[in-house]
Amino acid sequence: MTLEIDVAALAALMQEAADAEILPRFRNLGAGDIRAKSEAIDLVTEADEAAERFMKARMEAILPGALFVGEESTAVDPSLLDQLAGADLAVVVDPIDGTYNYAAGMPLFGVMASVVAKGETVAGIIYDPLGNDWVIAEKGSGAWMCRPDGSQEKLAVSPAPDLEAMVGCASTGFYAADMRAVIMGKLAQVRVAASYRCAAHEYRTLAGGFLHFLMYQKLMPWDHLAGCLIAEEAGAHVARFDGTPYRPGDLAGGLLVASDRDAWTELREKVFVA
Structure with missing residues (x-):
């Protein structure tokens, strides 16, 4: 049976989470909205946690039955990492990648999500909330820059120089x-x-x-x-x-x-x- 993944719906959910929870807090965080985790440069903000809750609450409708492995969820329940490799279907989410930059007001952060089926990554999306565009790949289908106007551009790495x-x-x-x-x-x-x-x-x-x-x-x-x-x-x-x-x-x-x-x-x- 072929696994059907609604990548467009997942990409839209990442955009919605950014619009609702991440962008309104950018350069608008209070002192109590930023906390250190393992060390001073390992931060979590109210935006990270709120965006992850937003995506988790709506993920079942996109990937029914999938194990949800979010960075902030795993901080609460580390056993999620042990379940990932053996899960029939899982979605892995980083609500804000580059939290240190985000907390410092630097415009260099993103939202990341991947779909894992039986130990293999089969889809990946990186959304840039400030650029409002996505880089998306499904296994075997190439990597694509996808813009909100619907245009797409196939991506390719640069040949390596000396x-x-x-x-x-x-x-x-x-x-x-x-x-x-x-x-x-x-x-x-x-x-x-x-x-x-x-x-x-x-x-x-x-x-x-x-x-x-x-x-x-x-x-x-x-x-x-x-x-x-x-x-x-x-x-x-x-x-x-x-x-x-x-x-x-x-x-x-x-x-x-x-x-x-x-x-x-x-x-x-x-x-x-x-």
């Missing part, structure tokens, strides 16, 4: 200090290594052909499932540091995304070495 000309994003903050110093030193081999502190926009930018690589040490499904599918459908090579595929149940092992397999191998061997 290592010294590569531009990418690398999240080094979750390495131990000694290893972080090593990796950051090796990143001097590429032309630009940045961090937007927002995986949503990093994945969108790579899929649109403006970055050659992404690297992450911390793996949480709401941060990467949608983006990895979008990157793969745009032609990128995606794998954990040991070369194995990235799956919904993977919470460790690092993640490297590059324009193609050869670029991935060169980056892994010369830059992101253990």
Whole structure:
């Protein structure tokens, strides 16, 4: 039986949640509306929680019977992570990716959702509330920029240049200090290594052909499932540091995304070495 996913309805729900709960609070948060979670740079806001509640309440109508795994729901019930890999059907939501940017009033945040069926990511959406557009992928159907006027543009990664000309994003903050110093030193081999502190926009930018690589040490499904599918459908090579595929149940092992397999191998061997 073929799984039918109403991607348009899911995309519309993300837009509705942003309109109702995220955009009205942007640059309008009170001191009590922002809280630290694991550390000072790991934040949650009233907008994160309200947007997730909004989507969760309406998700059953779009994906009946699906396990709902949201970043804020999992903070309350960590067992949701254990259920994800084995679920027949699940939807994984990051209500605001880039919460630190959002809380600081920086216009670089997004809403992410992915659909997982029997351990495989089959659909991914990244919505930009400020740009009011979506990057969407369904497995085997390519990655697409979708605009509110109904127009669509197929996305493709940029061919990788020589290592010294590569531009990418690398999240080094979750390495131990000694290893972080090593990796950051090796990143001097590429032309630009940045961090937007927002995986949503990093994945969108790579899929649109403006970055050659992404690297992450911390793996949480709401941060990467949608983006990895979008990157793969745009032609990128995606794998954990040991070369194995990235799956919904993977919470460790690092993640490297590059324009193609050869670029991935060169980056892994010369830059992101253990």
